Amino acid sequence: MGNDLLSISRLLFCAADIYMTYRFFSTMFKKKRTLNIKILISILFTIVMFLENSIGLSWLNLMTVPIIYYLYVILMFRISYTNAIAYTIIFYAIFACGKEVSFEILYRLLTNFLPFYVPPWFTSGGIYFLLVEYFVGFMFLIYIEKYIKKLEISDNDRFSWYLLIVPIFSLIISVNFIYLDFPKVKFMQIFMCVGAFLLFFTNAAIFIVLEKYKDILNKIKIAELSVVKQDMENDHFQKILKINERYRCYMHDINSYFNSFRLLAINGDNTKIVTIIDELKGNIKDVTDIVIYSGNPVLNAILSERVIKAKESGVELSLFVEKFLKIEFVSDADMISMMGNLIDNAIEAAEKCDKERRIVDVKLFMGSNYFLVLHIENTYSDIVLREGSRLFSTKPDPKHHGLGIGIVNSLAEKYGGSLNLEEREGIFITTLTISCCT
Known part of the structure; x- marks a missing residue:
């Protein structure tokens, strides 16, 4: 053959x-x-x-x-x-x-x-x-x-x-x-x-x-x-429930105080009114700081909690929340994971700067009728680790700290959007865009 x-x-x-x-x-x-x-x-x-x-x-x-x-x-x-x-x-x-x-x-x-x-x-x-x-x-x-x-x-x-x-x-x-x-x-x-x-x-x-x-x-x-993420979200939900409970108590008490003020004013007891207001001034201020950001209770609680955190950290946090946001399409858990993680990262980065440079600027607005945009600019002091277009955490345990950005990336894709991270002239810029049509 x-x-x-x-x-x-x-x-x-x-x-x-x-x-x-x-x-x-x-x-x-x-x-x-x-x-x-x-x-x-x-x-x-x-x-x-x-x-x-x-x-x-x-x-x-x-x-x-x-x-x-x-x-x-x-x-x-x-x-x-x-x-x-x-x-x-x-x-x-x-x-x-x-x-x-x-x-x-x-x-x-x-x-x-x-x-x-x-x-x-x-x-x-x-x-x-x-x-x-x-x-x-x-x-x-x-x-x-x-x-x-x-x-x-x-x-x-x-x-x-x-x-x-x-x-x-x-x-x-x-x-x-x-x-x-x-x-x-x-x-x-x-x-x-x-x-x-x-x-x-x-x-x-x-x-x-x-x-x-x-x-x-x-x-x-x-x-x-998933368990770690769920624990984080449960912790956030507990804080949100406490904040909302404070809000309800505040609204209930305010109505009672207004009725009392009305009767005292009719009787001409203005001195008593001033005394009551001075006594409650601190509590009223603390609570009203919580309720002025958004009509959405979950988003409002997320932002309120971060304002408190920023104050405790000595960070100057400015917030702009556009009226009539289309945010109901985002689940409460996803909203906490995305908004909470990104604002937390910005506050923690700014906290490491000198006291006069601890600045975080947060804007939440509609990019169009179809896209919701969360834009954050913050100061930072750490050297940003970069491999190509990918940024890495500089925290002591980056393997675990990087989970937050990974979760946000996944959720952005879930809602037909994207997460963009960049550095520009000493400012770290985070832009989260998600589609309202998902």
Whole structure:
């Protein structure tokens, strides 16, 4: 049988390799190309793999095929370069090298046990045996897809490197299997064949188990962050309830005092009126400071609480709240998370400045009939850490302090808006824009 490396059937096998790569990665990562571009890239890499295979050198395939897979994955999917390396090795260990080694040893075993000859893979007669090999590999891929699809896999995760422990050792063992002399003892032949297939299936099983473990860790982490966020919001709600209760008590007492003032004025006892007012002046001032910002009770409580916080911190806080705001579409919890986090950050940053420079300016207004805008300008003294367009916290524990901005970013996207952070001439500017039409 002659060399069949340049036949149409070989081209189809290369196309099958690319398609299996696409199926494997598409279950875990988002695609970043249009349909026509994806088809074009897939055809191009099929041709590249076909030309590489036509050389007919196994050691060259072992070195170059993973590189071809890697470049294909980088071009097709939203995945980091490092993560692409890890998952490409995993795919290659299971569906390329592992599969081929297992069937190679199986065919050696069958040749020794049964009276027929298995032609080399690069001949025309070897095509039929390759068909069996690819069919089993494709069925196995479909089988494990249903487990992978249930997992939430990040496009940039350091944990993926731990997944490589078994595949790398499997590749080393598989290569040794190919170049070792086949045992003469039939029992050892069977043992070697079973071991090769167990290695093939174990790679996939361990990959799924570790991915599930990683998925569970991610869900635990998300749950912990949700609990932290919920505790923060519950604390805010308790403060809001107290402020609103003070407001109701104030309104109730004011009505009583006005009635008393009216009777005292009728009786001409003006001195008594002045005495009562002087006695209540401090309390009235404290409460009236709370109720002048907005007709929305939750927003009003958020702003009132921050005014008190700013005074306690020695920060000069100026507030502008446009009348007739469209803010009812924002849930109370989301309003607390967005407005509270951003104003808190501004106050804390200004508090670190010299006393004469502790300034925060907050404006809440309608950018149009369709957008609500929260614009904050504050002084700051810390050096702003920046990586590209991304800003990082300078607090002692930035990993946890950065959660506030992350929460606001997520909520801004939820309401069809955006969060913009910038620094300009010693002033830190925060602009939150959310859509009223969400």
